Amino acid sequence: MRQTTFAIGLVTIALAFSASALAQSDTAGKKALIVQTTESQAAMTPASAVEKLKKGNARFVEKNMRSRDWLAKVPATAGGQYPFAAILACMDSRTPIEIIFDQGIGDVFGIRIAGNVVNEDVLGSMEYATKVAGSKLLVVLGHTSCGAVKGSIDDAKLGNLTGLLAKIRPAVSASGPGSSKDDAYVTKVAQANVSQAMKEIREKSPTIKAQLDAGTVGLVGAMYDVSTGKVTFLPE
Ligand SMILES: [Zn+2]
Numbered sequence: 001m002r003q004t005t006f007a008i009g010l011v012t013i014a015l016a017f018s019a020s021a022l023a024q025s026d027t028a029g030k031k032a033l034i035v036q037t038t039e040s041q042a043a044m045t046p047a048s049a050v051e052k053l054k055k056g057n058a059r060f061v062e063k064n065m066r067s068r069d070w071l072a073k074v075p076a077t078a079g080g081q082y083p084f085a086a087i088l089a090c091m092d093s094r095t096p097i098e099i100i101f102d103q104g105i106g107d108v109f110g111i112r113i114a115g116n117v118v119n120e121d122v123l124g125s126m127e128y129a130t131k132v133a134g135s136k137l138l139v140v141l142g143h144t145s146c147g148a149v150k151g152s153i154d155d156a157k158l159g160n161l162t163g164l165l166a167k168i169r170p171a172v173s174a175s176g177p178g179s180s181k182d183d184a185y186v187t188k189v190a191q192a193n194v195s196q197a198m199k200e201i202r203e204k205s206p207t208i209k210a211q212l213d214a215g216t217v218g219l220v221g222a223m224y225d226v227s228t229g230k231v232t233f234l235p236e
Pocket residue numbers: 090091092114115116143145146147148149
């Protein structure tokens with residue numbers, strides 16, 4: 001996955017061509033980047049990355065999504081990737097991150113696993129995204145009506161799923177007693193689970209913690225509402 005300087009040079013040249021050729025068709029009159037480049041990524045900060053995601057979700061809920069030439073993004077990203085954020089989200093079919101944040105190919109890393117739980121592989125993926133690939137922001141995205149959260153509340157047991165659901169139990173304990181049939185309680189646990197994941201990321205990855213402490217990378221939590229399409233970023 002490591003990119004060479006030579007490859008980056010080629011991509012830059014390729015982007016110079018594709019950007020001029022595709023600017024109009026990609027954004028229907030709006031001047032915007034075709035794909036993330038090493039320059040556009042480097043110009044971003046953790047705060048501007050959050051802003052970009054907020055604006056993308058606003059376009060989604062306002063039915064104002066960008067018109068994209070998807071296929072044009074394929075050759076434009078073939079030589080390398082410079083995503084500005086890595087998003088840990090649930091595997092839930094109702095939380096497709098590129099759509100709900102109105103992002104294109106090459107814009108964000110997606111790490112999706114039931115209940116958006118953290119494990120060593122998730123941490124390794126986040127370390128790659130930030131330390132190697134230069135992403136500025138880590139997002140933990142929980143959502144309403146999460147089946148994994150409901151399963152953990154019910155202490156469900158099923159093969160390998162048992163161990164996964166156990167990772168959500170601290171959030172259940174922190175939320176007090178409640179029922180998986182109570183939507184407000186499920187949302188409360190899902191939000192606690194986001195906070196739990198953020199805490200684990202900071203505690204279990206010295207690589208990420210160092211970047212967070214230096215301010216070069218940001219870590220934010222957010223909740224997606226499956227009934228409205230809206231993402232709410234949680235207070236830090
Ligand atoms: Zn879920």
